[in-house]
Amino acid sequence: MKPFDTILVVDWSAAQGRAAARANTIWIGIARDGVAEAPRHMPTRRAAEAWLADTLRTEIAAGRRVMAAFDFPFGYPQGFARAVTGQDDTLALWDWLADRIEDDDTGRNNRFAVASDLNRLFPGTGPFWGKPNETDWPDIPYRGSTRDGHGMAEKRACDAAAAASSVWQLAFPPTVGSQALMGLPMLSRLRRIDGTVAWPFEPWQDAPAVLTEIWPGLIENAMPPKGDGIRDRHQVRLLAHALAALPVDELARMMDVDAPEEGWILGAGRRGRLTDLAASAPAEAPLAPPPLSNDCFALPPGIEWTPVDDALALLRDRLRPVTGAEQIAAADADGRILAAPATATRANPPGPNSAVDGYGFAHEVTGDGPQSLPLVTGRAAAGAPYAGTVPRGQAVRILTGALLPEGVDTVVLEEDTRTDGTTVAFNGPVKPRANTRQAGEDVAAGDTLLAAGARLRPPDLALLAAAGVAQVSVRRPLRVGVLSTGDELAAPGSTMDPARTYDANRPMLLALAARWGHAAVDLGHVEDDRNALRDRLDGAEADVILTSGGASAGDEDHVSALLREEGALTSWRIALKPGRPLALGMRAGLPVFGLPGNPVASFVCALIFARPALSLMAGGGWAEPLAMTVPAAFEKRKKPGRREYLRARLGPEGVETFASEGSGRVSGLSWADGLVELSDGAAQIAPGDPVRFLPYAGFGLF
Incomplete structure (x- = not known):
């Protein structure tokens, strides 16, 4: 079996409404190439499904194999699928539920109504039970103890093996039944992505993406004490680590099960093994990509003079992001680079509304020529919707931005009407849906608003806010250290000695780094003293260093000498004017760009080479110049x-x-x-x- 490059572990929720990052909400644990990432919180099921679909497609397109494990039952006890669909086919049951379960942007859903329909397919009382109150949905018993004669087993074989909860319970913790009813329709849709299969119902050994079932209780003994953070967040992180740490042959044996109808919980019967692996997970810390390798700037053999386009291509191919990610408020993210796609949590507009001040009505009651409609009492305003239904043949006063009341699909502009307060008159014909905005006509819930790598601007913050995005995952700012070297340099205005040169490069390069959105770190000026240079580099709190001067092969070129002695140095002789030499080196995992000492050449090389390279290292992708x-x-x-x-x-x-x-x-x-x-x-x-x-x-x- 080919190993999985990426593991996703999803803690699902049947909760209604947009949920903050807390327990009993949706969390996704991620391990890529065996390395854990910070778990992601998803505010709604729609947002989670959109992120999962986008991630599966991206991983498959990149040739990476992915497993997505979910914490709800993939199947029901034997006989349930046939009673519902007429087939012993769990995947047909997924599709059956996908056709019937409704789930809007706010999380309002019809799961209890669907459960009622399902219960009516069985004799006696049940099998589904549990509901918010004792009076609604009479086909669903309030207590599990009152069920009788429905003919279904209480648990699947894997539930018994893993000590997992029953799939029939819809309310009161644990609401596994509700999670399944809200999760299986999503699996039905994810499974339609090319290359995606469901384990153990389909051949999975060579599939690019595999959907699996997991039970968080398998690693309960590896969990931190209660009260230590959000348990769901811990669970998905530890499970992702445990699955990623399994040797591929052991994982293959764990997945080799025969459960064509009920499905199986991955790791059922192997609780101790998964617990040990989960317990071996390192303590969570802010994650950052590993440093660049010492030979990342090495030129191919035989190359002496490097054309500009070749030099740029080498940098683009050799470099990658070196900054970690953090979650911050979207309102505070101006200028920051997205570490993950930003997904709309609500449609914009969230509901159909009026684009003008005027009068709303049903278009079907209007025609050509003069029109006259009686007005209902009250009005619709932004933030204060009309509470009732506008009867057919009547109109309502409506203001810009107000939700269209039930019974209204068209608005006539106020300036095109006459009214005495009880009747409104206007000339027809009026176009259907005139002066209205449809729900989601700008952005639909779950849409990807901005891709990873986008540097956020004020218009982007407006888009995020309009779509309900309160938190974003962004890259930590790239720390760009700027260092000047040489005995001849002096601070501007500090001396009138004509033998000294004012340091023009350092203020210029610091300003460039700041303009490009990086954290500019002033490393000052070091004279031609190798020990002093070593100390300055050792103390540099930076991700990359830009130097000017001292990078050639002369007696006092201590930057190049130190890089050769304690790191790696490549001198790129680039076929350009001005700025022919460009020294690129690595020391202690820190990339160093040795720019020419001449300010004009340093400026040109910074724009042409450093700007796109720093953008890539910051997570913003390769920045092409505007031409x-x-x-x-x-x-x-x-x-x-x-x-x-x-x-x-x-x-x-x-x-x-x-x-x-x-x-x-x-x-x-x-x-x-x-x-x-x-x-x-x-x-x-x-x-x-x-x-x-x-x-x-x-x-x-x-």
Whole structure:
């Protein structure tokens, strides 16, 4: 059997309403490649199903095998499926329930009505029992002890083997019966995803995704003491760890069962083994990806001069996110990068409503020509809906944003009406559903609003709020350390000695890192002293370091020397102007970008190479620059062999370039509002010729 790359353990709930992160709600434990992730809380069943469906499709598309284990019964005692569907087929029963169970955005559902229908298929009283009160749903007994003669066993064989609860109990803890009624329709839909099968009812050995049943009580002895956090959260985390830790041959034997109708609980009869593995789970801590390897920047053999596109491709292929995730309030997430997709917990709009102030009615009672409809008493306003039903042939006063009352599907604009307070008059015809908004016409509950890797902006926060998303999983900000080296450097304005150079790179690079949404860490200036440099790097609280100066092969190039001695260093000679050398190294798991000491070259290399690399390491994906084609307002003759970046700005005749191409002219950076990019080949550019312009704004600089 091929091992599972990803394990999902789902603690399901039949609760109504949007649930906060607490016990008896929906929690999902995750283990990827044997490493546990922080459990995820899902506020509604619809949100959980949407996340699970998206995750299954994503894992399958990536060629990864996934097991999704759920904590409710996949089947019923023998004979139940035939009594309901006419077949000894549990999967047909799933589909039967999927056709009948209703579950809206708020969690309101008809499970007791469906259970009533099921009970009427059996003689006597039962088998389902338990309900919120003794009077409703007369076909469901309030107490289990009053059932009689229904002919069904109380438990499945696996329930007895695992000491699990009965599937018939709908109310009062444990409500396993309600969980199953609300969960099996979801499984019916998940199973329709290509590559997904249900164990043990279908051949599962080679399936890309396998749905399994689990019972959290199997690891009860490994659970922390009561009162120590949310137990459901602990259960899914420990179970995911235990299943991921099982050797593949042992898991295969555990799954080799013959239960074609009732199903089976994974691990039933192996309580001790799963408990031991769950108990071996490390204490939960904030998780972060492992560090990059020391050879991640190594160039392929034989490469000396590296074209810009090849260098970018190497960085894109070698780097990956290095920051962990955390849950924060969506309202506080401006500028943060999503670590997981954000899913709508409620439709927007949540219900059909009026787009204008006016009068609402049923369209079918109107026609051509003058119309006159009596008004009901009262009105509908945003936040104060009309409580009753608007009778056919009557109208109601309605304000913008108000929910459409029962009996209303069309609204006429107030300015198009006359009224005396008891009757409203207007001219027909009126279009059906005029001036109304339909429920979910913007966003449906369960929709993916924003993908993982999206950097949140104010409009995104509005979308999250409108769809009811209160918490999001975001990446911890990438800590970008900026270090300047060299005896010749001095703080700006600190000396008038012409032999000293003011440190222009460090404030520039710190500002760039901050503009890009990272946590900029000022590591200061270190003179040409290797021990001092070592101490500064050892104390750096950063995920990546940008240095300027000291990265070549001279006597005082201590950055490159230290990386060679205590880590790894690769000098990329990139075919570009300005900024030919780019030193990339690793030390103690910390990537180091050695940028040129010249501020112009350092700036260009930061925009072209560091920006997309840092974005990828931060979890935001590879950031391509914005490019536009504009007419040249300059002349230029270029030799082949390297790519060139000219400081430029837009003018009335097209894009102009700075008067000097000298890389020591820092004023050109401030004068410009972008870069002209000239391709690697030879070029003869005349005024009016199209050229590629990269505006500063496209690099996140405004």
